[in-house]
Amino acid sequence: MSASLDDLPLRDDLRGKTPYGAPQAPLPVALNVNENTHPVPEEVADDILDGIAQALQDINRYPDREFTALREGFADYLGHGLQPDQIWAANGSNEVLQHILQAFGGPGRTAFGFGPTYSMYPLLTGATGAQYVSGTRGPDFSLSAADAAAQVAEVQPDVVFLCAPNNPTGTPMGLDVIEAVYEVSRGIVIVDEAYWEFAPREESSALTLLQGRERLVVSRTMSKAFAFAGARVGYLAADPALIDALRLVRLPYHLSALTQAAATAALRHAPTMLSMVDDIVSQRDRISATLSALGYTPYESWSNFVLFGGVDDPKATWQGLYDRGILIRDVGLPHTLRVTAGSAEESTAFLEALASL
Structure with a gap:
């Protein structure tokens, strides 16, 4: 029988803590951890x-x-x-x-x-x-x-x-x-x-x-x-x-x-590497605009992701997207979810899946 954490002389201030982590799943469209989904040229x-x-x-x-x-x-x-x-x-x-x-x-x-x-x-x-x-x-x-x-x-x-x-x-x-x-x-x-x-x-x-x-x-x-x-x-x-x-x-x-x-x-190769940024920003802004049209409330973003409110049941919406091959992030803020701006194809897949829900 293997030991548990409780059996070890762990530091008191670490007891009961959970490690950092986001779900890792081999889904076709992974937009949950704010990666740049464009491959290196x-x-x-x-x-x-x-x-x-x-x-x-x-x-x-x-x-x-x-x-x-x-x-x-x-x-x-x-x-x-x-x-x-x-x-x-x-x-x-x-x-x-x-x-x-x-x-x-x-x-x-x-x-x-x-x-x-x-x-x-x-x-x-x-x-x-x-x-x-x-x-x-x-x-x-x-x-x-x-x-x-x-x-x-x-x-x-x-x-x-x-x-x-x-x-x-x-x-x-x-x-x-x-x-x-x-x-x-x-x-x-x-x-x-x-x-x-x-x-x-x-x-x-x-x-x-x-x-x-x-x-x-x-x-x-x-x-x-x-x-x-x-x-x-x-x-x-x-x-x-x-x-x-x-x-x-x-x-x-x-x-x-x-x-x-x-x-x-x-x-x-900084200029070549950063040429992807403009594309990502345009997808971010497209996602925000489409989310608004779908009745959600996207927050202003200067990043490569969009947090959006107005989600009645974040867990159910997250699961519905997951079942359609789309992985996004529930960051634990009430009635919100977060999505990374990916390629045009990935952004389209997310928006279509969300609309279908």
């Missing part, structure tokens, strides 16, 4: 394979601990005058966030986010021994600068998470909110821009606020816009001193040589 894939082949020649050696070429690539991609010593990277943006919490969170400290938001924030916080406090948003999931600053000022957390645009709601966040929160905060302020590439082009990233703000971090990922979810590459930009703090907590050689080679090659 062939010419880019070929270059990535060449880079990996070259890295394999030295695979008996440890990788570049400082991932120098990759940091140069990210600095070049982000622009805004950023230098490689302002860049950090890890295995997905979750590990990037974990490094920040390991350095600035921990036992006796507090992290704060405005719920509903990314469900990994409390899990990562708890795993480092810190306490997570959830603030609130308006009825449409938006945040005003005054309200956000007041909530942070009251809690005085050591780490603040600002998801911009927000997951799972897609809600934009104004730079005025970020500035106001930073002004009243004594801790690290993380702006999680995992979905930033899907925001309107004329809008300004929080990267424009980094100058002179040594406690501000802007986190990004290659999973979404770069269609690189399976490669696990996240990164951030911050003051060089903050990057030094992350060196204290990272595992030695945490980024494999193969990961570094693949990501560096993909970044060389």
